[in-house]
């Protein structure tokens with residue numbers, strides 16, 4: 001089942017500004033799709049267009065069904081200055097109508113895993129960047145949505161947190177959740193993603209499995225990095 005269908009003819013921040021164009025893709029349940037591209041390629045803008053937060057979008061974005069829930073992990077952590085970590089958790093649980101038992105069952109292992117259990121009554125504004133990123137991850141996984149939209153999650157995470165985050169994603173995927181994730185970590189992306197969307201200059205230059213990407217790049221048995229470099233050169 002498709003959980004996301006994106007058909008963007010053009011989109012941008014200003015009213016008539018075009019930052020991305022002709023971005024067409026779908027994501028199915030259980031799939032992990034990597035959004036790959038150099039700085040400024042349009043990965044975050046594509047994510048914002050998908051979330052409906054851009055000023056200008058010409059096209060359509062359809063989620064699986066009206067009731068479908070998704071979680072968004074932004075590139076820069078976003079939180080309420082005046083709420084403690086625990087109040088963020090309670091707020092998220094109330095919006096998503098999680099009952100107390102479900103909340104307690106899910107939250108304890110997540111807080112322990114990311115070593116946030118000792119700081120639940122502190123304000124996230126006093127946290128390090130990595131701790132703030134971990135809070136975003138905990139809030140996203142708390143609600144167990146059908147779709148995770150994740151913008152470059154690895155920056156700031158320590159190696160254990162990165163490993164734990166990947167294990168959580170894998171578990172969610174096994175249970176049918178889909179993931180759209182932008183990242184610069186091509187080795188990790190190559191290992192964990194089912195499919196890739198390669199962006200350059202606000203446009204898709206290739207998409208598909210690693211096999212499809214290699215074929216488009218006409219590079220037999222090359223890795224993702226080398227295939228992407230060749231496709232980038234060709235698109236300039």
Ligand SMILES: Nc1ncnc2c1ncn2[C@@H]1O[C@H](COP(=O)(O)OP(=O)(O)OP(=O)(O)O)[C@@H](O)[C@H]1O
Pocket residue numbers: 013014019037038039040041042043044045046
């Ligand atoms: N808030 C904004 N207002 C106007 N233009 C923006 C804004 N944010 C990004 N842009 C422009 O949109 C283009 C694509 O940026 P975007 O942030 O989508 O790239 P990205 O692929 O996510 O890059 P990075 O890997 O550096 O995060 C860039 O030219 C950038 O200058």
